[in-house]
Amino acid sequence: MAARTTEPEGTHEAPVPQRLLAVATRLFAERGYDRTSVQEIVEAAGVTKGALYHYFGSKDDLLHEVYARMLRRQQQRLDAVAASDAPVEDRLRAAAADVVVTTIENLDDAMIFFRSMHQLSPEKFKQVRAERRRYHERFRALVEEGQRSGVFSTATPADLVVDYHFGSVHHLSTWYRADGPLTPQQVADHLADLLLRALRP
Amino acid sequence: MAARTTEPEGTHEAPVPQRLLAVATRLFAERGYDRTSVQEIVEAAGVTKGALYHYFGSKDDLLHEVYARMLRRQQQRLDAVAASDAPVEDRLRAAAADVVVTTIENLDDAMIFFRSMHQLSPEKFKQVRAERRRYHERFRALVEEGQRSGVFSTATPADLVVDYHFGSVHHLSTWYRADGPLTPQQVADHLADLLLRALRP
C-alpha cells in the first residue's frame, strides 16, 4: 500500500515477469550468464527470489526466454522481407540490412546470444539450434535463388556466404557503440553493401 | 609404483605447466571458463591443486595465458605476411586467408576468445583489448593502403571492412567442423575471396 518510494528498475511498475526478463537480459549482457546471480537479478528487479521462481522454472529458463524472444523477432522479420515480390537482390539487401539494424537495436540480446548459448541446458540448446537453423536456411534460400537466376556469383557456396554475413552480424556486439560515428542504419547499409558487392558475378 | 602406467593426458609426459595449459584450453572450450573447476583441470592433467598454484597465480592466469598465446601467434603471422613486398591485394588476401587457417587449426582458442573475454579480470581484459587493437590496426593498414592506391573501393570505411572480415573469422568456431566438406584451406580461400571481391572498386 501507500506509494512505493523507490522504483527499483525496469519499465516503471511493469508486470513482474517482464521486469525480471528485462533486468536479466541487461545483466546477462553486462557480466555474462554465469557471473550473474539470481540474487542480483531479483534485487535489481525489486522482487524476491520466490517471485522469480513463481514465474520461471530456473535461471536457465530465463536465459532461454531471451533466446526465444530474439529468435521469434528475427524469424518474423526475415519472413516478411523475403516474402515481398521485389527482385532477389533487393530482397537479400533488405534482409541483410534489416538483421543488422535489429541486432543493433537489441545489442544485449545479441551479446548474450553468441556468448551464452553453450550455457543453456542441452535440451534447450538443441531447440535453439534448430530454430537458428531454420533461420539460416531461409536466408540461404535467398542467396541460392540469386545464384540460380544469375544475379549472384556462384563462386562461393551459399552456406558459406550466409555464415560470412552472420559472422559480421554477431561481431557487432563486440565493437558497435551507440556513441560511435555511424548510425545503425548506416552500418546496416555498409554491411549489406559489402555482401552484395561480394556476390557480384 | 615405479613408472606410471597410464598417462593422464596432454602431450605425453609434457612438462607440468604445458600440460595444465593444454588441458585448461580444452576444458574452457568445451564447457566454458566458469563451468570448468580448478579441480577438473588438475584431475585431467594428472596433478594436484598445489602444483597448479605453484605455476599459475590463479585460474584467471590460466585463461590469460590462452589469450596471450593466441595473440602472440596471430600477430607474428600477420606481421610476416604484411611485411612481404607483394602487391597489396596479394598481401591482404594472404593475411585474410592465413588468419582463417590459423583459427581453424586452433579452434579451441578461438572459441574461448570470443566467449570468455569478459571473464578476464578487468586489468588483464584491458591488456588483451590493447593487443587486439594493435592487430586490428595492422590489418586495417593493409586495407587503407589498397584504398589509397586505388585497388580497393573506398565505398566502405576500412574499420568496417576489417570488422566485417573478423566477424566471419570469429564465427568459424560456431559452425566449422573438421569432418565437414571443406578443408581449412578451402574455407580460407573462399572467405578471402569474398573479402577481395567485396573490395573490388
Next chain:
Amino acid sequence: MAARTTEPEGTHEAPVPQRLLAVATRLFAERGYDRTSVQEIVEAAGVTKGALYHYFGSKDDLLHEVYARMLRRQQQRLDAVAASDAPVEDRLRAAAADVVVTTIENLDDAMIFFRSMHQLSPEKFKQVRAERRRYHERFRALVEEGQRSGVFSTATPADLVVDYHFGSVHHLSTWYRADGPLTPQQVADHLADLLLRALRP
C-alpha cells in the same frame, strides 16, 4: 470449459477434503511426508492451495488426519473383537489376525505410520502416542487374561508379547506385496498362528 473432461484423481468427484486426504495419503506413503510438497498434493487433487488451506490448517494437519483415521479404525475393530464372548485364545487369535488384514488393506497408512510419526508436531505426536497406548493396552489385556487363566504361557511378559506381534504387523509394509503368493488372510492366519503357538504353555 463446460464440464471438466478429465477427473484429476481420488474417488471420482469426491468432496474436496476427502479427495485431498486420499491424495495426500498416497503421496506420503510413496515418497515420505517431507518429500511431498503441498503443491504436489493440490495438483494431484486438482485443486488449488487456497482450497487446501481452507479445509486444513496446515500440512501437518493432513498427516494428523491420516493417523486419526487409522487409529479410529483399528480401535473400533479391536474393541469389537475383544468384546465377544468367545474363549480368550479365540479372541486373541481373531484380534491378531484382524489387525494384519486391516493393515494390509491400508498399507499406505501403515507405511506412513511407522515412518512419519516423528514428523508430527510435538503436540499431535503426543496425542497419537496416547491413542496408540490405549490400543496396546487393550491388546495386552487379552494376553494377560489368557495368562491368568492358564491357557497362555507366562514365560514372557505380556507387554513384550504385544510388541513382538506388532513388530511383525508394522513390518508388513516393508515386505508385503499384493502380487505375492499369499493373500492377506493367509498372511494373517500364519502370523496369528505363530503368536498363539509361541504362547502355548
Next chain:
Amino acid sequence: MAARTTEPEGTHEAPVPQRLLAVATRLFAERGYDRTSVQEIVEAAGVTKGALYHYFGSKDDLLHEVYARMLRRQQQRLDAVAASDAPVEDRLRAAAADVVVTTIENLDDAMIFFRSMHQLSPEKFKQVRAERRRYHERFRALVEEGQRSGVFSTATPADLVVDYHFGSVHHLSTWYRADGPLTPQQVADHLADLLLRALRP
C-alpha cells in the same frame, strides 16, 4: 594453534570423517534424515561444510554410510553364529538373540534403518536392499535347515518366520528404552524364546 577451548563433540578430537558420521547418525535418529540439515551436522561436529563435502559426496552419502556400517556389522555376526557346529536350534536361538542385542546397542542405527531407507537415492537404495536380502536369506537358511531336520514345525513358510522375527527387531527402536526394566540381553532372550517356542513342532 594454542589449545582449542571448546571441544564440539564426538569422540574428543576423533578424525573428522568419523566425527561427522557419529554426529550425523545421532541427528538422523533424533529428528529424521530430512529434518536434519547439513548445517546442523557440521556445527555439531565443529567443522565447516567444505570439510564435510571434502569427505562425503553428499548428504545422501552420509546416510548410506550409516547403512553400510550397520549391514557389515550384522552380516559378520550372523555369519559367525551360523557357522558354528552347534545344533540348529541353538544356532537359530543364538542368531535371533544376537541381532536383538546388537540392535539395542545401536538403536540409533536401527531407527534410521527403518525410517529413512526410502530417503536414499534409488541407486543406493537398491544396493542396501540387495545386502539386506543376503542377510535375510542366511537367516532363513537356518529356519529351513531346522524344518528339514524335523526340529522346527513346517506349519509356517520360512520366509514368513524370518519376517516375523525381524519385525520385532525393527520395532525395538520404537519401544525399547535403556532405562526400562529389561536389559538388552533379557529382551533378546525373551524374543529368541518366543521365536523358538513358535517353531516347536
Next chain:
DNA sequence: GATGAATGAGGCTTCATTCAT
C-alpha cells in the same frame, strides 16, 4: 616442488504459508 585438507563465501532452488481479491 608438491600435497590435500580445510575454509568461507556464495550459488541455485524449494517450500509452507499468507493475503488481497
Next chain:
DNA sequence: AATGAATGAAGCCTCATTCAT
C-alpha cells in the same frame, strides 16, 4: 468457497584459494 501471486527462510552444494607439512 477459492484463487494464485508473493514472501522469506532455509536447504544442499560448489569452488577458488590457502597453508602446514
